[in-house]
Amino acid sequence: MFLRRIPTQQPSDEALAASLRAGDRSAAGLLWDRYAHLLFGVAMKYLKNPEQAKDLVMELFADLPALSGRHEVKAFRPWIHTVVRNRCLMVLRKHDPHAVLDPQRIPAELQETDALDEGSLQALEAAIGRLPEAQQQCIRLFHLERQSYRQVAARTGFTGEQVRSHLQNGRRNLRNMLDPHGRNH
Numbered sequence: 039m040f041l042r043r044i045p046t047q048q049p050s051d052e053a054l055a056a057s058l059r060a061g062d063r064s065a066a067g068l069l070w071d072r073y074a075h076l077l078f079g080v081a082m083k084y085l086k087n088p089e090q091a092k093d094l095v096m097e098l099f100a101d102l103p104a105l106s107g108r109h110e111v112k113a114f115r116p117w118i119h120t121v122v123r124n125r126c127l128m129v130l131r132k133h134d135p136h137a138v139l140d141p142q143r144i145p146a147e148l149q150e151t152d153a154l155d156e157g158s159l160q161a162l163e164a165a166i167g168r169l170p171e172a173q174q175q176c177i178r179l180f181h182l183e184r185q186s187y188r189q190v191a192a193r194t195g196f197t198g199e200q201v202r203s204h205l206q207n208g209r210r211n212l213r214n215m216l217d218p219h220g221r222n223h
Contacts, residue, residue: 052112054068058103059111063103066099069099077119080122080126084126084130094126098118098125109160112163112164166178173204173208173211175194176190177204177209
């Protein structure tokens with residue numbers, strides 16, 4: 039499995055991504071420590087093959103300096119989760135060109151897209167960042183970390199009804215932000 043180092047300092051993920059963007063490759067090691075095991079879990083959910091999942095995560099971290107040079111990451115966790123998910127989908131599509139993303143794994147506002155390109159992902163990430171804090175928390179936990187309503191409620195302190203409401207309002211607000219012309223899909 040993956041070896042993890044114990045961090046001595048606790049810079050934020052976003053600060054590490056900025057350092058990596060500025061050329062500090064040691065930041066990749068700290069990000070590895072925080073995310074390799076989580077990203078391996080995501081890759082396993084999609085690929086169902088431990089060796090393929092390990093290879094994909096290692097390749098992602100090898101590419102991370104170049105990726106961070108092309109993208110200014112404002113919310114690292116959802117961004118890296120999306121990158122690994124898209125890479126998994128590319129692997130699956132190599133074997134089955136007609137493979138599609140399970141609609142329950144992504145927010146409704148992106149379900150109609152044929153492919154999630156980097157621009158769409160950055161737009162979604164930016165839109166999530168503009169949501170009220172409670173909606174952001176619920177959207178990130180439910181859609182990006184795939185937690186249940188009950189788990190989201192336990193982590194946030196909201197009631198189940200509040201979680202449902204924050205998710206519903208957050209998805210509506212995301213749709214409005216991502217489709218400013220108000221077109222219904």
